[in-house]
Amino acid sequence: MTDQPAHVVPPSYATTQLSRALTRLVESGDERALKKVRQWEDVLAGIGSGRITVGSRAPVADTPVWVTLEVAHGGFATGRALSEVPLTDDEIAKLRQLPGDVPGGTDRERLNLWYLGDAGQAELVAALRAGHYRIDVAEDAALPVVALLLDKGFAEQALDLVAQLRPLMGRLRMTPRFEPVSRPSGAAVRVASVGEVAESLRAVTMPPQLTAMRETLGVWTPLYDRLVALWCRTVDGELPTVDDQVVRGGWPCARYPDDWADERARWIADFDDTARRHLLSGRHAHPKSNFARLHAALRSSEPLSARDVGWIRRAIANTVTRHGAPGSADREHVRAQQAAVVAAPTHVSLANVLLKRLDGVPVDSGVPSLDQLVAELPEGTPIPLHLQDKVARAWEAPVDELVRRGVITSGEVLAIVLPQLTSRLMASGIDDPVLAGLYEQTYTAFRRRRSLLLLNLEHQVRFEELPWTGALAPLRSASSDNAAFRSLQQVTMLALTEFPQTLLPNPLVGELGALANRAGVELPLVEEVAADIFMGTFTTKWRDAAAVASRTMAGTLYADYYDLPAAARWESPLRWGRRTADDFAKVCAERAKEAGEPTRSWVARNGAVLEQSQILTTHNLAVLVNGLGLAGQVGERAEELALRAFDWTVRRLAQRPATRHAALIQVKNAAHAWRQAIYLLSFCEPARRRTIAQRLEERVAAQGIPWFQPAVGGLIGVLDGKRFDAAGAVAGGRRFLGWATGKHWCLER
Known part of the structure; x- marks a missing residue:
């Protein structure tokens, strides 16, 4: 790979994605593939025209940061706003009813401006009080908030909000759909709607194979049995069978019953009728099958040769030997079983x-x-x-019940459902139930917003940055919420105990941050950063998280295994007033030298640095466990969770990846799980750590991955009081990291 600055998005990325989408469209032809093609065409057109600036918080020209954008894979804005939609049938009907003097240069602007008038505001307020509205995109709540502010006497805030919204009223829908929405109550959440x-x-x-099998058994096999029976009637003597590759028994075509010609004509007519409605499938479709030979002989208008009769005899012998004679108990039993398969739903x-x-x-x-x-x-x-x-x-059930029953299967799915709970907690500071309901729906819609690809240490748009959300500040309580704190504890323990092998995904980190803000708890939570967009530095929250990790993990197995710096290392006064933590970035870069010699692959170099940032911060584990007082709960289950994370690591590495890229992903994910296991193992008693390490050694041998033994040896070495050298080696072992700037030792199999 050529050397390329880490802050530049490869220009070929969107082109490659468009090519893949076109390939999928040709192969499948479905609507989803067509939508992806259209999205990537819009991305490329927007970049080419300069209308789209990749990496910006406001990537689309003349569009504020708070507008909900359509975002393609990888965080690329397509240039479209999700609220910039055609009028619905209901809206068209409403537009026809409006007085002729309603201003506006577009139909959308006329509707939006009408809802700012007395009649429009009254309609909005009535719908909000009745709960007869749906917020699909956050912008749908903009004018309802204006109406409620005016209704409650906050005219100044309402006018300020209208001033911010006015430039986009000709483009964006700013009102909800007027229909009821069903929402889980209490602590219940759901992964998807009905x-x-x-x-x-x-x-x-x-599946096509199953369709063909059912057609074969249900349509063609009965015809085949009739065909076999028809030819069997021409056999003189015992029906032929196969015995040790030799056909024994009578010969077909030796006699023809009086009704044979009529039965022959009837079978051919039935076959032709069936062939018009069904495609001949399965083994019967093979040109050398018993079916094909008997069928061809039946249709022949020429006298059958001795060779033809021999093939008929062989075909009869094959099927009689395998399934029994037509009408026999053996054949009927087989056909009954096949009929049951066809009849099964x-x-x-x-x-x-x-x-x-x-x-x-x-x-x-x-x-x-x-x-x-x-x-x-x-x-x-x-x-x-x-x-x-x-x-x-x-x-609809509580989060922990959905996790226990296997409905929520990962941290990513947990992040999908959590906004339903968070939205209620966020709205709990609003006394007015009407306003609280609007706030709850708006928050849930906002959390469905897809993240943008951002550079220059930019952060995603926050809920508080929506103009209508900020306008509601006077109506919300600023007090912290004990329920939010308890939910924060519950969700953290769920993620850690149910998915101990995986990093907290970014969407879940975002929800945990929202809960922390509601609970009044300051937690420096950090996100996973993609190696191909990393700029080489970090904001100060990474430094703060590392300070928590160094302080709380001092003297533990985790600190010894990963050589954590002392807490004093992060007490430099240079941080104050600075946006970036350059000293933290410098430490990460220095530690990343363990990944190998410098390489032209800037992605690999970035990946090695980012892995060290995750090690130094424990990627939120220390911050959450310490900040939420969860050390006791984690300690009670630490042995079980560490074993599960170790077992997952071994099972993962025992799988044979299909490509080199898949192998790299396999090692990276295994290193994540390994690091979490080391963190959890730090809560176990020293004697139990040794027992777990021995079990891990046995698992590696049982899975047939002896090449991973150095990682186990490195862990045992640290348990024995040894330390890794600068290259990450210790007598008999290696420190297991996920990134390497050369060939990873785990791939030298």
Whole structure:
């Protein structure tokens, strides 16, 4: 890879993504592929025209940072605003009812301005009080907030807000859809709505191989049996069979019953009719199959040769030997089993059963229970587990219950549902239930916003930066929230105990940060940074997090294994008034030399530096466990969690990656899990650490990955009081890191 500044996004990235999207469109032809093609065409057109600036918080010209943008994979803005949509049928009908003197240069502007008038405000307030509205995009709440502010006597704040919104009223929808929305109550959350689940059920299809098999068994095999029986009637003597590769028994075509010609004509007519409606499939479609030979002989208008009769005899012998004679008990038993397979409900039909059971449930709601939905059919057919899992995504239940039941399967999914809970806590400081409901819906919509690719240490747009959110400040309580603190503790423990092998994903870190703000707790939470956009420095929160890690982990296995600096290292007065933590970046760069000699791959160099930033900060573990008082709870389960993280690491590395890139990802993820295991192991008693290390050694041997033994040896060496040298080596072992600037020793297999 050529040397390239880390802050430059490769110009070929969007072109490559467009090429991949076009390939998928050609292969699948579905709407999703077409949408991706359109998105990447918009990205490239916007970059080419200068309208889009990649890496900026406001990447689209003439569009404020708070506008919700359409974002393609990788964080690239397409130039479209999600609230810049055509008028709905309801809005068109409303527009026709407006007085002719309503100003506005576009239909959207006329509607927005009408809702600023007395009649429009009254309609908005009535809908909010009745709960008859839906906020899909955060901008949908802008004019409702104006209406409520005016209704409550905050005219100055309302006018200031209108001044900020006015330039975009001709483009953006700023009102909600006037329809009720169903939301879980209390502590309940759901992964998906009933409508989303229904869409996934409708997408269930029959694999082509299964379709062909069912057609073969249900359509062509009965015809084949009739064909075999027809030829068997011409055999003189015992039906032929195969014995040790030799055909024995009578010969076909030796006699023809009086009705044979009529039966022959009837079979040919039935075959032709079936062939018009079904494609010949399965083994019967092979040109040298028994079916094909018997069929060809039956249709022949020429006298059959001795060779033809021999093939007929062989075909009869093959099928009689394998399945029994036509009408025999053996053949009937086989056909009964095959008929049962054909008669069994398909996954498509069972998905349709689930769709019918969901009829009548509002598409935007969830389901309070799964028992009746996934109950087996009256005839005893169970609903397959993978279809049950689809329906379970709409189940409304507390977060911990969804995790326990396997509905929430990762930290990423946990991050998807958490805004539903966070939104209620964020709205809890508003006494007015009408305003609180609007605030809750707005927050949930905002958290669905996709992150942008940002450079120059920029941060994503925060909820408080929405103009209408800031306008609500006088109506919100500034006090901290004990419920938010308890939720913060609960979610942190869920993520750590259910997914001990994975980093906290960025969306989850964002939600934890929002909960911390609501709870009045200052936590320097840090995000995972992509190696291909890293600029070589960090903001001061990384330094603050490292200080917490050095202080709280001093003298522990984690500090010894990763050679954490002393807490005093982070007490320099240089930090005050500075946006960046240059000293922290310098330490990371120095420590990254362990990854190997300098290389032209700037991504590998960046990756090695970023890995050290995660090591120094424990990537939020020390900050959360210390700041939330969770050390005791973690300690109680530390041995179990460490074992699970170690086991995951070993299982992951035992898998054979398909490509070099997959191998690099495999090692990187395994190193994440290993680091979390080391952190958890630090809470165990010294004697138990040795026992766990021995078990780990046995697991490595059992999985057949002896090349990973140096990592285990390095851990045992540290447990024995030894220390890694500058190259990350210790007698009999190596420190396990995920990045290398040359070939990783884990890949030298």
